[in-house]
Amino acid sequence: xxxxxxxxxxxxxxxxxxxxxxxxxxxxxxxxxxxxxxxxxxxxxxxxxxxxxxxxxxxxxxxxxxxxxxxxxxxxxxxxxxxxxxxxxxxxxxxxxxxxxxxxxxxxxxxxxxxxxxxxxxxxxxxxxxxxxxxxxxxxxxxxxxxxxxxxxxxxxxxxxxxxxxxxxxxxxxxxxxxxxxxxxxxxxxxxxxxxxxxxxxxxxxxxxxxxxxxxxxxxxxxxxxxxxxxxxxxxxxxxxxxxxxxxxxxxxxxxxxxxxxxxxxxxxxxxxxxxxxxxxxxxxxxxxxxxxxxxxxxxxxxxxxxxxxxxxxxxxxxxxxxxxxxxxxxxxxxxxxxxxxxxxxxxxxxxxxxxxxxx
Numbered sequence: 534x535x536x537x538x539x540x541x542x543x544x545x546x547x548x549x550x551x552x553x554x555x556x557x558x559x560x561x562x563x564x565x566x567x568x569x570x571x572x573x574x575x576x577x578x579x580x581x582x583x584x585x586x587x588x589x590x591x592x593x594x595x596x597x598x599x600x601x602x603x604x605x606x607x608x609x610x611x612x613x614x615x616x617x618x619x620x621x622x623x624x625x626x627x628x629x630x631x632x633x634x635x636x637x638x639x640x641x642x643x644x645x646x647x648x649x650x651x652x653x654x655x656x657x658x659x660x661x662x663x664x665x666x667x668x669x670x671x672x673x674x675x676x677x678x679x680x681x682x683x684x685x686x687x688x689x690x691x692x693x694x695x696x697x698x699x700x701x702x703x704x705x706x707x708x709x710x711x712x713x714x715x716x717x718x719x720x721x722x723x724x725x726x727x728x729x730x731x732x733x734x735x736x737x738x739x740x741x742x743x744x745x746x747x748x749x750x751x752x753x754x755x756x757x758x759x760x761x762x763x764x765x766x767x768x769x770x771x772x773x774x775x776x777x778x779x780x781x782x783x784x785x786x787x788x789x790x791x792x793x794x795x796x797x798x799x800x801x802x803x804x805x806x807x808x809x810x811x812x813x814x815x816x817x818x819x820x821x822x823x824x825x826x827x828x829x830x831x832x833x834x835x836x837x838x839x840x841x842x843x844x845x846x847x848x849x850x851x852x853x854x855x856x857x858x859x860x861x862x863x864x865x866x867x868x869x870x871x872x873x874x875x876x877x878x879x880x881x882x883x884x885x886x887x888x889x890x891x892x893x
Contacts, residue, residue, distance in 0.1 A: 614782040657709035664695060715778075726743065845865060846863075
């Protein structure tokens, strides 16, 4: 009898993987847990080798109207905008319209030359320019609820002292990407939005992405919510022009997967340009992407991605192992827990490295 029990125990342990739940089911349990705990309200997509293995919307896009979040709900993506801005600059580089070593004064004549002559496009892309963050400037507060031209914002920080000499330190800077948007407009003679549509969204078929316009919001976009004093309410109606090329884009989980596929497969940018975006120039940051390697189940997993925040919204995009897996989380309740949720999903994806695929 004791021998029979040992045999049964061996069968149960050895066959544990056989009876484990499918990966999509495990992910769904994580999503539902975070939703029920009030830590996730939005849309999620997980893909393997360019193919979605899990996608879902949870909670409400509009609470009062009881409109649910779905897989085609649009969300503000905040600083995940920066990768698109970086891509436009690199497309211009491929076309010979600019060089990464060019000083910004070459493209923005109004920028003070003592600073503009030594800050390069590379410095802006890699957050090593030393330009102070404009969102911390008191004067910006009065512009947050009005329509602004890019120079309306830039003129509030262009005369400030630099935080450090360009190229000597890393400091995450929304200001740098705001300036990049103005460079894109001056090089092209078009608006930032027009260039995005022409060079990225239209060629890739990203029909549900764009620059948010407060005066003409897109259909099926979620409302942003914040929690204050233990009550949830609509986020303040901040004008997206205050975010511009640093954080004013909206998108969907499926459009962002199209974008990720284009980067991984070099269908829009050259292999060299994607390498510039996903190679650490300093402090684990490339161009528009943060870069990190995290041990997962005794395997070092390389991640390039970004998080984003825009009044009432949070976003997260992670590309794992140069495209083997892709995780995108879009939330319209400004919850800061997306990284923990993504970590749990990553652990599920790498739970059994002896398997060649997780599609089961």
